[in-house]
Amino acid sequence: xxxxxxxxxxxxxxxxxFIIVFVxxxxxxxxxxxxxxxxxxxKYRKGLLAATLQAQEHERRRIAQDLHDEIGTMLSVxxxxxxxxxxxxxxxxxxxxxxxxKTRSLLDETIANVRRISRDLVxxxxxxxxxxxxxxxxxxxxxxGEVHVELSCSDKMPTLLPQLDLTLFRIAQELIxxxxxxxxxxxxIIDLHCQPNGILxxxxxxxxxxxxxxxxxxxxxxxxxxxxxxxxxxxxxxVTFDVEEGRGSRIHIQVKNLKPEVEVEVEAV
Amino acid sequence: MSVxxxxxxxxxxxxxxxxxxxxxxxxxxxxxxxxxxxxxxRWLLRMLILSFIISLIQLHDAAxxxxxxxxxxxxxxxxxxxxxxxxxxxxxxxxxxxVIISGLAVYLLVFLFDFKWGNIAGIALxxxxxxxxxxxxxxxxxILTKMQVQNLLIHSMFWVSAGAIVHAAGTLFVFLFVxxxxxxxxxxxxxxxxxxxxxxxxxxxxxxxxxxFWLRRREFRLAERFTV
Numbered sequence: 008x009x010x011x012x013x014x015x016x017x018x019x020x021x022x023x024x025f026i027i028v029f030v031x032x033x034x035x036x037x038x039x040x041x042x043x044x045x046x047x048x049x050k051y052r053k054g055l056l057a058a059t060l061q062a063q064e065h066e067r068r069r070i071a072q073d074l075h076d077e078i079g080t081m082l083s084v085x086x087x088x089x090x091x092x093x094x095x096x097x098x099x100x101x102x103x104x105x106x107x108x109k110t111r112s113l114l115d116e117t118i119a120n121v122r123r124i125s126r127d128l129v130x131x132x133x134x135x136x137x138x139x140x141x142x143x144x145x146x147x148x149x150x151x152g153e154v155h156v157e158l159s160c161s162d163k164m165p166t167l168l169p170q171l172d173l174t175l176f177r178i179a180q181e182l183i184x185x186x187x188x189x190x191x192x193x194x195x196i197i198d199l200h201c202q203p204n205g206i207l208x209x210x211x212x213x214x215x216x217x218x219x220x221x222x223x224x225x226x227x228x229x230x231x232x233x234x235x236x237x238x239x240x241x242x243x244x245x246v247t248f249d250v251e252e253g254r255g256s257r258i259h260i261q262v263k264n265l266k267p268e269v270e271v272e273v274e275a276v
Numbered sequence: 277m278s279v280x281x282x283x284x285x286x287x288x289x290x291x292x293x294x295x296x297x298x299x300x301x302x303x304x305x306x307x308x309x310x311x312x313x314x315x316x317x318r319w320l321l322r323m324l325i326l327s328f329i330i331s332l333i334q335l336h337d338a339a340x341x342x343x344x345x346x347x348x349x350x351x352x353x354x355x356x357x358x359x360x361x362x363x364x365x366x367x368x369x370x371x372x373x374x375v376i377i378s379g380l381a382v383y384l385l386v387f388l389f390d391f392k393w394g395n396i397a398g399i400a401l402x403x404x405x406x407x408x409x410x411x412x413x414x415x416x417x418x419i420l421t422k423m424q425v426q427n428l429l430i431h432s433m434f435w436v437s438a439g440a441i442v443h444a445a446g447t448l449f450v451f452l453f454v455x456x457x458x459x460x461x462x463x464x465x466x467x468x469x470x471x472x473x474x475x476x477x478x479x480x481x482x483x484x485x486x487x488x489f490w491l492r493r494r495e496f497r498l499a500e501r502f503t504v
Contacts, residue, residue, distance in 0.1 A: 008453070008456050009456060009457070009466060012449045012450070012453055012456065012457060015449045016445070016446060016447075016448070016449045016450070016473075019445040019446075019448060019449070020442065020445050020446050022445070023409075023441045023442050023444075023445035023446075024442065026413070026416065026441065027416075027438045027441065027442070030416040030419070030420060030428075030434075031428050031429065031434070033420060034419060034420055034423070034425065034428045035428060035429075037420070037423055038423065038425075038426060038427075038428075041423060
């Protein structure tokens, strides 16, 4: 009897220990699997986001090409015809010359606008000469009598992946646009610096600022800021908003990983 | 009132105070970490405090050569009720609650039937251990299905359940066959073997409970770090 009790106790104990070990092992395994699944989901989400951004860039490129090749060509041909018409009218109906000249100047303006829009849609300078040149051009274009945009940059900037170049450029474009359009800034500084652990892009302005929480709460507003976060999500970047209503804003973009996991194909011009 | 019988008892059976020492340490751990303890851990701490009080009365009765066997039964009742309370807090679903209450009800019925003033209620204590095993398995099932615990090895309730299942499995047969194991004091020293087994597993359970209180503190700190 006593032997049976001893054996029974031993068997029960072994079973109990086996159950404990099994539960601990199985639960840890499940948790690991859950983490892997989460990682996959995150990767998939990033991939989807990257594909959306890529599609957006494709669409911009297509529109720019259509504008340049079709509308631009048509406008140039129209201008040629108008010039011919102008020469004819000059001899037969001198009174209409003013009208022709007015139409020609309107046409010139339209051609210039189409070129500008086409160039804005596809940052050719970025693709040909890199981020620093593109930002210089952006600063130059944005500067006018009322707004002064300045670029401050490290002497030695590493060559970045086209995807990173494009993301940083688009973000700078969005932030400058916001500063001019919404914050009424007069002075904007684009600060691009290479750090030992990545790239830091800051856009500092002296505008009237904004309430970040209020903007992010409202789903209809803050689309640009959300877009910035989405773009950074793809390249594992981070944005810090040092903003407040009534004072200038400081927005810092940091990209630590210069070789992001999800790659977005950027077409060369 | 002389303290002499106490000292005499301690000197005569020093090893029988080992579980009490660990019980005291577990209570100390519980009190030190009291503010970090959740509801279930507090129920377990209350259980330990009451067990310690019962242990002191047992010591007193033993020192003055009075019957203290019924106190084993009372301790079992307290353990079972507080254990059920702790698991009832932890296992939130209605189905689990039904199992917990059913387990407690079965135990209470057996306890009422088996309780004796002059003997250890072996069947009641055996049933208590079986119900403890069921609670622990229920908790294991719960954590495997919910998957809310990130690191099981530092989760206090996991260790409480592990301790309970080992303690219950190790002492189940000793109490189920109490007449053969602890009933006959003259049976070639086997009483001492089985009572040592019971004491060892009790001591182990108290150590685990003490550790679980410290783990609860760690869990609390970790949760605080993630929520700030």
